[in-house]
Amino acid sequence: xxxxxxxxxxxxxxxxxxxxxxxxxxxxxxxxxxxxxxxxxxxxxxxxxxxxxxxxxxxxxxxxxxxxxxxxxxxxxxxxxxxxxxxxxxxxxxxxxxxxxxxxxxxxxxxxxxxxxxxxxxxxxxxxxxxxxxxxxxxxxxxxxxxxxxxxxxxxxxxxxxxxxxxxxxxxxxxxxxxxxxxxxxxxxxxxxxxxxxxxxxxxxxxxxxxxxxxxxxxxxxxxxxxxx
Numbered sequence: 095x096x097x098x099x100x101x102x103x104x105x106x107x108x109x110x111x112x113x114x115x116x117x118x119x120x121x122x123x124x125x126x127x128x129x130x131x132x133x134x135x136x137x138x139x140x141x142x143x144x145x146x147x148x149x150x151x152x153x154x155x156x157x158x159x160x161x162x163x164x165x166x167x168x169x170x171x172x173x174x175x176x177x178x179x180x181x182x183x184x185x186x187x188x189x190x191x192x193x194x195x196x197x198x199x200x201x202x203x204x205x206x207x208x209x210x211x212x213x214x215x216x217x218x219x220x221x222x223x224x225x226x227x228x229x230x231x232x233x234x235x236x237x238x239x240x241x242x243x244x245x246x247x248x249x250x251x252x253x254x255x256x257x258x259x260x261x262x263x264x265x266x267x268x269x270x271x272x273x274x275x276x277x278x279x280x281x282x283x284x285x286x287x288x289x290x291x292x293x294x295x296x297x298x299x300x301x302x303x304x305x306x307x308x309x310x311x312x313x314x315x316x317x318x319x320x321x322x323x
Contacts, residue, residue, distance in 0.1 A: 117158035126165035127278030128248030141169030250284035
């Protein structure tokens with residue numbers, strides 16, 4: 095399995111050079127950070143009104159990138175509820191949404207999505223934002239025996255860089271998970287780019303401490319038995 099991380103600044107456009115580079119990545123999954131494609135990350139009403147516009151930004155990437163694109167959360171209305179959702183897309187099609195269960199902003203509702211997805215021959219779960227605080231959700235994922243977790247981050251952090259590494263290392267070990275964390279960055283607002291891969295045996299890849307405010311494209315080769323051959 096190959097996974098491309100695109101750590102990028104929150105609420106910033108994707109340039110033509112980045113689109114070209116991403117289109118050449120021969121990976122199974124492309125991960126975009128939470129809120130990275132929104133114009134106003136905390137303006138829910140504006141975000142809902144711009145749902146189609148933001149979704150098209152994601153779908154635009156799938157025209158030339160042939161893998162599954164996950165992330166770049168958007169705001170949407172569903173059955174009268176305002177939700178923050180991770181779109182799952184491939185080849186110009188919206189496959190599904192994952193709705194965040196622990197909203198970060200007032201005015202958002204609690205999501206209630208499927209927790210098991212299968213794409214590109216991989217069975218995985220999605221977490222985003224404050225979902226890591228939802229103990230029941232984490233337990234439900236564990237009970238289903240899901241070992242691949244894609245986690246989308248783009249909200250202010252209270253942990254230090256070192257504390258982050260320890261937190262995700264311990265979580266992966268305790269849950270027996272392989273966690274692929276993709277981060278956005280906006281350091282002025284306390285949002286740090288700390289993308290990483292944590293497995294039950296420890297941190298296998300991470301963005302360096304001096305790169306917390308950098309846009310980074312990185313493709314990881316991951317094998318369940320022996321990561322990063």
